[in-house]
Amino acid sequence: MIDLRFSEEELERRREHILEFVRDSVDAAGADGAVLGLSGGIDSTLTGYLTVEALGAENVHGLVLPATVSSDENMSDAERVAQELEIGYDVIEIEPIVDSLLSVYPEAEGDHVATGNARARIRGVLNYLVANHENRLVVGTGNRSEAAVGYFTKYGDGAVDCHPIGNLYKQQVRQLARHVGVPEDLAAKTATAELWADQTDEDELGIAYDTLDAILATHVDGPLSVAATARELEVDAETVEMVRGLYERSEHKRNAPPAPEPLE
Numbered sequence: 708m709i710d711l712r713f714s715e716e717e718l719e720r721r722r723e724h725i726l727e728f729v730r731d732s733v734d735a736a737g738a739d740g741a742v743l744g745l746s747g748g749i750d751s752t753l754t755g756y757l758t759v760e761a762l763g764a765e766n767v768h769g770l771v772l773p774a775t776v777s778s779d780e781n782m783s784d785a786e787r788v789a790q791e792l793e794i795g796y797d798v799i800e801i802e803p804i805v806d807s808l809l810s811v812y813p814e815a816e817g818d819h820v821a822t823g824n825a826r827a828r829i830r831g832v833l834n835y836l837v838a839n840h841e842n843r844l845v846v847g848t849g850n851r852s853e854a855a856v857g858y859f860t861k862y863g864d865g866a867v868d869c870h871p872i873g874n875l876y877k878q879q880v881r882q883l884a885r886h887v888g889v890p891e892d893l894a895a896k897t898a899t900a901e902l903w904a905d906q907t908d909e910d911e912l913g914i915a916y917d918t919l920d921a922i923l924a925t926h927v928d929g930p931l932s933v934a935a936t937a938r939e940l941e942v943d944a945e946t947v948e949m950v951r952g953l954y955e956r957s958e959h960k961r962n963a964p965p966a967p968e969p970l971e
């Protein structure tokens with residue numbers, strides 16, 4: 708497998724680049740700061756650390772939004788991050804809102820994907836409620852690995868104003884997190900969307916992040932063909948094809964919704 712980790716010098720360059728990006732995004736919008744969802748996972752933890760470094764703790768509002776399927780460990784880690792960063796934050800239980808949705812559309816009861824995605828979208832609605840009310844930007848936590856294979860909820864966790872860590876592969880997210888001082892137990896945590904019970908990213912995607920990252924860097928974002936990538940990384944061509952398929956089928960999530968071409 709190829710090693711995508713950065714040198715110390717490159718890590719520092721990336722950090723500075725992201726800090727500038729966050730400041731520029733907020734300034735360009737004339738916003739008074741940022742709001743972001745904190746899940747106790749590494750993506751939102753790193754994004755929280757960088758956003759606070761860029762804007763100052765007083766300009767960042769955290770939202771910890773537990774559902775019934777959220778683990779106590781993740782929710783207490785999310786609060787721990789907000790306290791460590793000394794930002795203002797709210798804890799809002801979202802399950803009553805999920806119940807309310809299912810009470811008006813009970814057909815979706817028991818559909819874990821539809822209900823799980825609704826949880827992600829309810830979090831998006833709450834992020835924008837705060838953003839509108841406090842003139843803030845919603846800072847997204849998506850990384851390149853998730854974006855490339857569409858592993859996010861369209862208009863859920865994907866509904867944000869900018870993606871500070873959006874060009875980092877998952878293993879680089881962990882590396883930058885360690886570099887900026889995120890505690891090791893958070894940096895090493897198993898990735899989970901926590902949209903339904905016992906979900907993990909790698910189980911659902913059917914591939915380990917290190918393999919996914921290597922295929923993305925070599926083939927989807929890189930120059931090699933499927934066959935050459937399989938040879939280079941010593942993986943099955945079917946695995947590379949699988950990633951290619953996820954990338955192609957999720958194109959619609961990365962683009963603005965299309966309209967018909969203008970008529971002459």
Ligand SMILES: Nc1ncnc2c1ncn2[C@@H]1O[C@H](COP(=O)(O)OP(=O)(O)OC[C@H]2O[C@@H]([n+]3cccc(C(=O)O)c3)[C@H](O)[C@@H]2O)[C@@H](O)[C@H]1O
Pocket residue numbers: 820824827853857858859860861862863864899900901902908911956959
């Ligand atoms: N070709 C196409 N062109 C335009 N639109 C298209 C389309 N195909 C589907 N669609 C639309 O997209 C919808 C499906 O997309 P979506 O609603 O997102 O649903 P979907 O992609 O089915 O599910 C979201 C996936 O992301 C994962 N996820 C979500 C949230 C967070 C995280 C995490 O890592 O934390 C992971 C989740 O576990 C699940 O695997 C369809 O119902 C349809 O409305």
Ligand SMILES: Nc1ncnc2c1ncn2[C@@H]1O[C@H](COP(=O)(O)OP(=O)(O)OP(=O)(O)O)[C@@H](O)[C@H]1O
Pocket residue numbers: 743744745746747748749750751752770771772773774777830848853864896897898899900901908
């Ligand atoms: N319980 C929650 N409270 C607040 N925000 C949440 C919650 N669950 C998910 N989110 C938001 O949705 C984003 C997407 O979740 P995702 O699981 O991809 O990231 P993560 O939890 O930060 O890291 P990891 O992927 O390693 O679990 C989170 O980063 C966070 O902003």
Ligand SMILES: [Mg+2]
Pocket residue numbers: 746748749898899900901
């Ligand atoms: Mg998570």
